[in-house]
Amino acid sequence: MPAAADPRPGTRQDRRKAATRAKILDAAERLFDERGYADTSIEDISELADVAVRTIYMHFPTKAAIMLAYFDGWVEAFVGEVKRRPLDEPVVESVREALAAMAEAGWVDRVENEAVRVHPIAEHLASGAPDIAGHILQRWMREMEEIAADARDRGAYEPGSLEPQARATAVFASWIAAMSVARQRAMNDERVTIEQVDSGGLGVLAHITGGSL
Incomplete structure (x- = not known):
């Protein structure tokens, strides 16, 4: 028997991508405010957002x-x-x-x-x-x-x-x-x-x- 359709818009993968993107943005904003842009690295954002560096680059080129x-x-x-x-x-x-x-x-x-x-x-x-x-x-x-x-x-x-x-x-x-x-x-x-x-x-x-x- 097929699984019931998910009533929420977008696929599950789309929602996961959106959630990951939001985590990255939230972590970056917090770090930019606390440390400044120049003193925040991609690695810092990766650690706070709890995602891999390569995942960040899948969403943002820089x-x-x-x-x-x-x-x-x-x-x-x-x-x-x-x-x-x-x-x-x-x-x-x-x-x-x-x-x-x-x-x-x-x-x-x-x-x-x-x-x-x-x-x-x-x-x-x-x-x-x-x-x-x-x-x-x-x-x-x-x-x-x-x-x-x-x-x-x-x-x-x-x-x-x-x-x-x-x-x-x-x-x-x-x-x-x-x-x-x-x-x-x-x-x-x-x-x-x-x-x-x-x-x-x-x-x-x-x-x-x-x-x-």
Whole structure:
């Protein structure tokens, strides 16, 4: 008698691959936060994730690909949350609520609230491999186009209005400001918490959108 069909989507092998990939990404993110990108090796990730080094290379060709995979997933989820916010809401509030939704979904651990090293994404924006910084910028340019298109679709803007693009640019400004806060604190040998990074980005965005500059 044949086995009953598994009601969950995807094959068992697909689910195993997805679970292994998630373990690798989780281990890498923890190590990047604790040690920094440069001081984390593939072997370190292998040990924490409890998978073989060759298994990691089956999923990711390089260490940079691991970091960028997490970034791509994060920014996609973040922009998705921003697009769920009402257009008549001040953009600083939209970003604040999007970050809160991200934390609730598990993208950011706010429970222990431990100070951590600057995230490698911030490190690579001003130094490190140019191809990583280029990937980040290109991805954000595509996401800004998505935010602007969403605003045009949902809003009653006059033809040629710059407001949808301004909204998209403001969201990016909040992220780049948060990364700048993280980097500056790290350069001053200060430990930085997630809350300090987020509040720094939101504070800069409030100045921009409030017309106080």
